[in-house]
Amino acid sequence: MKTTGQIVYDAIVDLHNQEQIVTRKVLCEVTGLKMTIIDDHVSRLCDEERIRRVENGVFVPSDVPPPARSISVTQIVGGLTRIEIGDECLDLWPREARALASLLAGFANQFAMIQAGNEIGQLVMQQQNTLKTVRRELAAVMAKVDPPPQLDLLASTHQD
Template identity: 40%
Template sequence: MNQKPPPPQRRNVGELVYQTILDLHNAGRIATRSVVKEMTGQSYSVVDDHVKRMLEDGRLRRVAPGVFEPVEDLPPAQAISLTVLPNGMAKLEVGDTCLDLNPSDQRRIGSLFRGSAEELAGLQNARELADSVAELRRHQVAAAAREKDRDDVLRKLQGIPEQTEITFT
């Protein structure tokens, strides 16, 4: 009894590609066509076709060539303010809603948002680290090019031929 796995359903591939991009975005990772291809098991042409459709539909936006992210459909931001009163109470205003919070409520709300704040800080740190690494890499490549140019000038001044200029008989 050798059972073959059911063939993949083409109608779900687009949602698989979108969900993969969404998962990468939510994890703070960059969604490139190669990463999406690897994670979905689809070919480049299938991934490119679905990404192109989602870009046209406005579900995705291109961040850089070959890099995309989901377009988030969030409600508009509201005005938020927090006023701490002299007696330890606080007034939290979000849009037209106002909450009177005692110190215990403030601590509980703070602890509930702590995970989100730490996650946001981690994502920001990762982005800053990636930017710093890219900048260091650019400097390293430029320094290597300058060093090669300097070595070429010194070699020519000293009359030392390049290995490609040496003829063997």
């Protein structure tokens, strides 16, 4: 059974690996733990230098891998596929390329989901900003109406 400290640390690592921003609120949502418990463990993990604050309220694991190297894939006449990662080069026959592709398919799906999540998040923020603006404008219009309209639909439709 994992300790709550390990649950918090694993959530930070998992979120970071999925290119998500790790905040206290997100950790509460992901782990289901209360904010006070999250704060306690985050503070302890920072003291142990297992995580670090990149800015106020945003955390990353201390052991962050180096930046990704450049990657290219080239189809070569004769059926070979050349994969270059940084200075490394690998030539694959079609059967090998298919086997590698099937092994990497999960990563491609995960990337697509991360992209979709980021785009949905941006759309939600835009909609929230638009809704705030509309509410402010409506409040301003309603404040100018003197007296406020009475919405008694039953009285106007059932007059005998």
